[in-house]
Amino acid sequence: MASNTAALPTTHRALVLRDVNIDPKVEQVPVPEVLPGTALLRVLASPIISYAKDVFLGNKRGYPYPLPLVPGASAVCRVAALGPDATSLEIGQLVQFDCLVRARDAQDGPKQFLSAFFDGFSAASKKLMRDAFRDGTFAEYVRVPLENVFVLDESRLLGSPGSGGLGLKVEELGELVALPVPFGGLNGVDLRPGEQVLISPATGPFGGAACMVALAMGAKVLAWGRDEKKLENVQGILETISHGRFRGMVNVVKLYNDPSKDAEAIKTAAGGRPIDVFFDISPPQAAGSTHLKTGIQSLRHSGRVSLMGGLMGDVPLPHHFIMHNDITLKGKWMYSRDDLLLLIKMVETGILKIGREGGCSVADTFGLDDWKQAWDVAEEKAGLGEKVLIKP
Ligand SMILES: NC(=O)c1ccc[n+]([C@@H]2O[C@H](COP(=O)([O-])OP(=O)(O)OC[C@H]3O[C@@H](n4cnc5c(N)ncnc54)[C@H](OP(=O)(O)O)[C@@H]3O)[C@@H](O)[C@H]2O)c1
Incomplete structure (x- = not known):
């Protein structure tokens, strides 16, 4: 049973891709049930990779993924509900959802996939994406494995410099997606x-x-x-x-x-x-x-x-x-969980600067309905530190 789900809506808006040759559409779909081992997150800002169009429109890159699918990878979120086995996470926390999902019961080496993007190289990762964690963050809510939720020090990152914070904006935390x-x-x-x-x-x-x-x-x-x-x-x-x-x-x-x-x-x-x-x-x-x-x-x-x-x-x-x-x-494909924990600490301490002081700019943000324009702009604005995000 999920904890604290009373305030949650029963449906939410999500960008649904049903066929790679047909444009995705924003649909009203059920909010996923919070199961043991999972967290339900409210998506605040989901950065778009420069080649999103190549992956989802016509799938020119040939990335394998199941359909239908809600695209959208790592994102800045808030915890909305938690499975009963959550021990450290708390409702309302500012978190980073990391899209690299690993099978928990893998027996011989990691079986992993990129959530809502690429179902990996093994039957195990393909099954895990298809059956459990298929949908991504171009949506109001996303259900993810507990271990893919990384707590961010909100007062340090978003707090004003006068009160010991780094004065960043939520969208600027989108840089945490590329840096790891x-x-x-x-x-x-x-x-x-x-x-x-x-x-x-x-x-x-x-x-x-x-x-x-x-x-x-x-x-x-x-x-x-x-x-x-x-x-x-x-x-x-x-x-x-x-x-x-x-x-x-x-x-x-x-x-x-x-x-x-x-x-x-x-x-x-x-x-x-x-x-x-x-x-x-x-x-x-x-x-x-x-x-x-x-x-x-x-x-x-x-x-x-x-x-x-x-x-x-x-x-x-x-x-x-x-x-x-x-x-x-x-x-190297992606990074380890420890890499990501360390990288977040580097950002929180200020040794690795993001936001304006780190030379990064939020090039643009879009609502879900403007996904097409957002993907076009993300392809164009792919320079150093430039970020284009969807804020569902
Ligand atoms: N291993 C992993 O875990 C991992 C994770 C994420 C992404 N990737 C891979 O990383 C790649 C790069 O991602 P990105 O988003 O940074 O790339 P991108 O926007 O697709 O392109 C990066 C740069 O590639 C250069 N480029 C294009 N054609 C080239 C050529 N023929 N020779 C040399 N340089 C060329 C371009 O530079 P100029 O036009 O300025 O020369 C461009 O700035 C992706 O394609 C992805 O497959 C790997």
Whole structure:
């Protein structure tokens, strides 16, 4: 039995996708029942990924998910009701819903999926999404696993600076959705303060987030990308955030997709300092680009590589270089629960700035009915720290 459900409505508004070739519609649907092991959350602000249109309209990315579906991934929410086995969460708390859902009874390695987005790689994750946690946060309410609810320190995050708060707005907390992804990769290869990390492409939402996270972790950043204007913008934002705390910590490198030109450009930008880590989060369109190989070859002996990109096919690797230089390659999908807990602490302490002081801006917010415009704008406004959100 759920606790404290008396004040809840019986129905709510949700954006329902019934067929990938037909536009989703806002429908009045039943509020999900709160079962043991779950929480019901009131969605306050749900950030939209830049490629939402590709995933849900025609599913150009071919992501597998069950239908019908309410799209919408990680979001800032308030706890509306709790299953009877909740022990720490409280009704009314400001929380982050994390969309990476893990099977609790998995026997041989993690079985996980991205809520309302991608049902994972196993029969177990597909079943879990289809039968238990299918619907997402482009809705007034969402039912989620208890362990996917992360309490946010509301008075610290939203409180006024005069009273010891960071003065953030709820929408600005949307940045908590992008930042854990690169943190999972960078923490996974143990990026250390004082190290130098090459990040590609640094101009996209996740690459830009990687630059912010790496700086907060104390590393020097080489921001790599094809578009010099966008790179200059990224450098400008990164160097001026936090009152110039990172001035001199960011160098940009133009990506030519020409191995010898790229190697030279990286060497020059590195300024004689070794490159300790190469972090890549390329989109599928970068398949065939030579930068992955060049990035690996730019590393010092015993350098580490974090592979987080969405490249679908196989890629050529510089085997001889990797072997002779003790290079570690580490793939990473998303992040661990501990990564997310740590990342939230970094934001709450202020070591990792979000909001205006962190160079992030809320580009736009939309109601549920304007979902189409919202997805268009999210595709356009995909620069560093830019966020487009739905506030259902
Ligand atoms: N491993 C994980 O857990 C995880 C989690 C989330 C996302 N991802 C993956 O990360 C990818 C990036 O996400 P995003 O939202 O930041 O990306 P995005 O908006 O799709 O694109 C990012 C950047 O890619 C660059 N780019 C496009 N085509 C390129 C090419 N041919 N060569 C080099 N760079 C190219 C663009 O930079 P310029 O136009 O400025 O060159 C753009 O700024 C996604 O596609 C997703 O698959 C992985």
